[in-house]
Amino acid sequence: MQKKINTKSISPNEAKHVPVLLQEAIEGLNLKEGAVALDATLGVGGHTKEIATRIGHKGTIIGIDADSVAITRAKDTLSNFGFKGEIKFFNTNFRNLDSVLKEAGVEKIDAALFDLGLSSPQIEVSGRGFTFKQEEPLVMTFAEEPKEDEVTALEVVNTWSEETLTLIISSYGEERFAKRIAKAIVESRELGPITTTSQLSKIIEEAIPYVARKKQKIHPATRTFQGIRMAVNDEVGALTEALPKAFGALNSHGRMAIISFHSIEDRIVKRYFQEKGKEGTAKIITKRPLIASEEETHENPKSRSAKLRIIEKI
Numbered sequence: 001m002q003k004k005i006n007t008k009s010i011s012p013n014e015a016k017h018v019p020v021l022l023q024e025a026i027e028g029l030n031l032k033e034g035a036v037a038l039d040a041t042l043g044v045g046g047h048t049k050e051i052a053t054r055i056g057h058k059g060t061i062i063g064i065d066a067d068s069v070a071i072t073r074a075k076d077t078l079s080n081f082g083f084k085g086e087i088k089f090f091n092t093n094f095r096n097l098d099s100v101l102k103e104a105g106v107e108k109i110d111a112a113l114f115d116l117g118l119s120s121p122q123i124e125v126s127g128r129g130f131t132f133k134q135e136e137p138l139v140m141t142f143a144e145e146p147k148e149d150e151v152t153a154l155e156v157v158n159t160w161s162e163e164t165l166t167l168i169i170s171s172y173g174e175e176r177f178a179k180r181i182a183k184a185i186v187e188s189r190e191l192g193p194i195t196t197t198s199q200l201s202k203i204i205e206e207a208i209p210y211v212a213r214k215k216q217k218i219h220p221a222t223r224t225f226q227g228i229r230m231a232v233n234d235e236v237g238a239l240t241e242a243l244p245k246a247f248g249a250l251n252s253h254g255r256m257a258i259i260s261f262h263s264i265e266d267r268i269v270k271r272y273f274q275e276k277g278k279e280g281t282a283k284i285i286t287k288r289p290l291i292a293s294e295e296e297t298h299e300n301p302k303s304r305s306a307k308l309r310i311i312e313k314i
């Protein structure tokens, strides 16, 4: 019988991150007691907690997050929950998951979960410039303290060419006014550096024609901020590198579940899964991506764009 998961019980103080497609992803991973599971995107530990419930005290979790604050939150979630199995945390990009598994002394895994993008606390309280609703510095890195050689939003906005800005805002941001916005950013930075979210948001807003702006249901800066964030963290590159590494590490009958929020990411996952299906090395469990129910989208509007795909290694 299917065990119903109560998502509302997940957090009293985790800045209200509600795990998306929780039931579907956890059921889809087909976890057994004593399994070894990789959570490549710990976030606040919402999915991990359910993984822990399924694999029990003989199970092992390898948890990754590029954000050290997320690791702390996930640790809290699991210690409050009283998980007695083994758990190893790695504060790194999931594109390095091969080295992570090596360091953890784990050769094969039974399940891998990727829940892409950002958690609610990152957007709302990290102060790293993911939101245009507050005055924040332009950082937008997953890592809390970006290293000196790491790209930040400040660098993207103030030094990348108009052509590259147009490209990332239109492809990652899916913003139809990308060209106008990129031009406005370049014109503005000629007068002085763009250093805060409010400054950037205002430039974007003014670059979008008034009539189009009035018709939009979302804030005019939403898409551009998304495009810049995805470029800063090379999110598409990281996913493309991580998929074969995770699949390679799966045991026979092991499953991988990916929740994505962007059409480019969903396409990468879909094509990779199709390739494995054609090769005869995997069975695709979700012929079509699973999406959130009406009830879930009502309770958690962020789940509206989520797509879940699951594959099983043969």
Ligand SMILES: C[S@@+](CC[C@H](N)C(=O)[O-])C[C@H]1O[C@@H](n2cnc3c(N)ncnc32)[C@H](O)[C@@H]1O
Pocket (backbone or CB within 6 Å): 017, 018, 019, 020, 040, 041, 042, 043, 044, 045, 046, 047, 048, 064, 065, 066, 067, 070, 092, 093, 094, 095, 115, 116, 117, 118, 119, 142, 235, 238, 239
């Ligand atoms: C949507 S949240 C995950 C939420 C989590 N499933 C939960 O229920 O609490 C995505 C998390 O993945 C992390 N992340 C995104 N891309 C990453 C990458 N390439 N490498 C490592 N962590 C990444 C983010 O820092 C964020 O904490």
